[in-house]
Amino acid sequence: MKTSLEIRILAFASLLLLVVIAGNTLLNISAFERSYRDSLLLRSRILGGEIISRLDAPIPSPLPRESLLGVLAADPDISLFFIEDVSGEPLLANVAELLSFEERVLARFASDAALYHHPVLEEIYLVSLPIRSDEGETLGTVRLGFSRDALKAMAKPALNESLLFVGIGLPLLAVLTAFFLRRHLISPLCRLSAVARDISQGQFPLSSPALPGREFSDLGTGLQEMATSLKKRDEAILEGYRQLEKTHLLLQRSYEEQERTSAELKHSQTMFLTLFENATDAIVISDHDDRIVLFNRQAEKFFGIARERVIGRNLLKALDMLRGGVGGQEAIYRDLLKSGSYESELEYFRPGQCRATIGWVRATVAWDAEGRHWVQAIIRDITHERQVKENLEGSTRELERLNAMKDSFLGLASHELKTPLTVIVGYSDLLLTEKASSLDETAVLMVRNIVDAADRLTRIVRDMVDVSRLDAKRLTLELRLTDLNDFIRMLASDHQTFLELRRQKLTLRLAPEIPPILCDPTRLGQALGNLIGNAIKFTPDDGEIAIETRLAQCEGEVEIVVSDTGIGIAEKDQLHIFDKFFEAGLIEEHFTGKYAFKGKGAGLGLTIAKGIIEMHGGEIRVESSGCDPEKCPGSSFLIRLPITVS
DSSP: OOOOHHHHHHHHHHHHHHHHHHHHHHHHHHHHHHHHHHHHHHHHHHHHHHHHHTOOSSOOSSOOHHHHHHHHHTOTTOOEEEEEETTSOEEEESSGGGGGOOOOEEEESSSSEEEEEETTTEEEEEEEEEEEOTTSOEEEEEEEEEEHHHHHHHHHHHHHHHHHHHHHHHHHHHHHHHHHHIIIIIHHHHHHHHHHHHHHTTOOOSSOOOOSSHHHHHHHHHHHHHHHHHHHHHHHHHHHHHHHHHHHHHHHHHHHHHHHHHHHHHHHHHHHHHHHHHOSSEEEEEOTTSBEEEEOHHHHHHHTOOHHHHTTSBHHHHHHTSBTOOTTHHHHHHHHHHHSEEEEEEEEEOTTOOSEEEEEEEEEEEEOTTSOEEEEEEEEEOHHHHHHHHHHHHHHHHHHHHHHHHHHHHHHHHHHHHHHHHHHHHHHHHHHHTSGGGSOHHHHHHHHHHHHHHHHHHHHHHHHHHHHHHHTTOOOOOOEEEOHHHHHHHHHHHTHHHHHHTTOEEEEEEOTTOOOEEEOHHHHHHHHHHHHHHHHHTSOTTOEEEEEEEEOSSTTEEEEEEEEOSSOOOHHHHTTTTSTTOOOSOGGGOEEOSSSTTEEOOSOHHHHHHHHHHHTTOEEEEEOSOOOTTTOOOEEEEEEEESSOO
16 A cells, blocks of 8 residues: 655654664763773772782782772672682682683773673673782782673663653654645645646646745646646647547448448349349340340240340340341330330240240330430230130120120010919919809918919019119119108008017117108118018017118218118128129028018019119118127118218
């Protein structure tokens, strides 16, 4: 972890001060120790001389111990004392350990003083003074001294004083040094550092802070000049960057647009080639030199020529390769270039075929920016279409002939059936009225069945006549204003007997605002009667039938809805239910009966109803969710009629 400059400088100054004080203290203590040592050595010599002066020659035995030790007590710092004879045998010592002392000199200070090593007392300082006779003969040696530990103990107070000085002076000096550093070095550096940090973050100060000292002032001025220069350069770089960013954005958009355009062109080219190659029509494209450049697969199939044989060849020469050719092709080509488009029929023979192939040609000319023309010819094979058209025309003529024969047959059959039916009905009525008394019950029943059958056949003949008149547009209407609601009430009462036989309920929902309409009541009653009769026949017993009138959303029209709860009509049958002779459902499920459930008819009732409604200028449609004899979804017939016939 990095420390601040203030802490490092303060630590270094404190360490340096500590080293200086410690060195000075050690030197002072060492000088004090040497001075005190020399003083003790000198005092040892003085005491030694006094001890020698108290000894008589020769050395007395025993020695006056108390007298000698009393001399030693005069100087308590001299702690060691012993006397030895000339042979080195100790005679007297104040410390027992000195009696068996082996000398090992560590340092010598003079001829009579040295530092010795003692095995027990460790290091000792001794002054050795010879004891001499009057004649100068050496009789022994007096030694006085002190332990080095005693010398250290004497220097300890001075050391404690130095440590006390260091303990008090060093923190005070550190505080003063820190104050000086913070005021005159750290604070200016921090302000300069803040300026430099602002510059590094892109914030350029307008002026440098006031700093003490010439060096810091010069440095602040330099930073200010550098900030001004950097600000100008930064503004220039920023402006250049903006321009570069705009240019880059434009280039990027241009590149993206180019890529998008290129992708679209590639996609369009691929799509064009795919559509061109897989087109159902033959396509031939030639360039400004009238050479064929594109020839699709359908063109190969249509002309029976491989594209390798025609690509690069002249268009007109390629057409000459066709058997049967195209007459006046050069003139046609000149007219094409002049008018810009050409359509015609092309007939030729494919190689190896005897039947002619017929194509419909659509040719167009396109001009590029350089004024060069390109010709595109699209040829559709209409050979099969021509054959189908010819077959359809023949079939149409045959159908028209058969339809005319049918109409003639219907008219003839209805006309021829009318006379015998009239005779049958007349004689049957005569038998039932005039001759009934002469006939037994069986014969009467048979005659009545004949009458019912004749009536049914009469209705069929009448419907056939009406269909023929509708087809031939010979049916005329006798129009008059009719109250539609009253008309429907009367029509409903006519069917009341059959409703009671089937136990069916008829509901009338007639809007009172319906105005009188212009219609043919007889024919409109015939159309509505057919719808009501069908509702009775295809609704089970106890079912419901409803007739509703209302104004249509389109102004000037009314709507009539005939609905039931019957078996419904299948979706596939709803497409053909108004066709002539069409019977919905399975024909084997129907049976004869005018109003019996699923009663079978001739299939002309709805055809006549539709024809009559359309003659009134209206329309009719059916609505049903399907046929289901179990659930009986029902069906609805909606009739829309104009209020006045235009």
